[in-house]
Ligand SMILES: [Zn+2]
């Protein structure tokens with residue numbers, strides 16, 4: 001039995017191919033994929049050159065449980081689910097109840113060692129599944145992980161209110177703005193060079209917008225905050241130079257959290273940190289609880305992921321859209337329509 005999947009080829013990039021249909025095995029679960037979102041980390045991984053030939057990416061996914069191994073626990077066949085893609089159950093991270101910090105990097109769907117969900121079916125493990133409440137559709141559900149990653153960043157910053165600056169208006173930065181607003185932060189500012197993304201930030205509740213390439217962000221932040229700086233700065237741009245910018249624009253005793261994954265080295269001036277006693281934190285991925293919280297907020301209509309979706313496409317078009325829309329930075333969120341949506 002075969003299925004369609006977008007496969008990474010070292011020679012030619014993403015290619016849609018027929019690959020063997022995975023089997024649930026004794027302890028696995030087979031999910032029939034409805035939608036999968038294209039994540040910034042998928043882009044970083046393709047461009048990094050570290051992916052093995054033939055790998056299937058994709059972890060922001062919603063679908064239906066279609067088959068379970070004899071020893072698999074969790075939601076029954078037919079359940080609507082999303083996937084929190086990391087779990088081994090043996091390492092320090094998993095045993096601490098923090099499977100998103102799984103140290104073995106084992107059993108990681110679409111990012112680590114196991115094939116992901118740019119495919120008609122994906123094999124996962126029960127511990128990775130989160131049920132989607134009735135009333136949240138499969139496209140929004142596939143974006144729960146994006147919101148959960150933003151929520152995780154806000155939590156890791158240790159802040160629960162005050163002014164906030166989001167650097168970078170990609171999906172996670174824009175989700176962060178909706179969440180900061182919902183939690184009660186304010187005023188909220190967004191620094192983002194692409195106009196369409198700034199306008200989305202405004203729709204989601206940003207009080208101040210700035211194009212860092214054509215405007216003087218230091219002077220603007222001085223004006224907005226009366227020379228104080230921002231209580232919380234979330235680095236969501238993935239640009240190494242912006243780490244120092246984040247320190248420069250944070251208030252005394254402010255908090256800077258590095259949310260984006262940056263492969264490059266960054267030059268920073270440590271004095272910018274200790275002279276203002278800035279709290280520095282980092283966040284990676286997200287937890288089951290944060291995903292469940294974001295699904296509940298979606299159900300209650302308190303967050304709305306749909307404006308993030310700029311490209312809704314069938315799996316076949318991913319190679320083209322990757323070149324034209326993702327790699328060029330034009331798309332905000334690409335959502336693949338793979339199987340039947342719910
Ligand atoms: Zn992701």
Ligand SMILES: [Zn+2]
Pocket residue numbers: 087088089090091092093094095099101102103104105
């Ligand atoms: Zn683990």
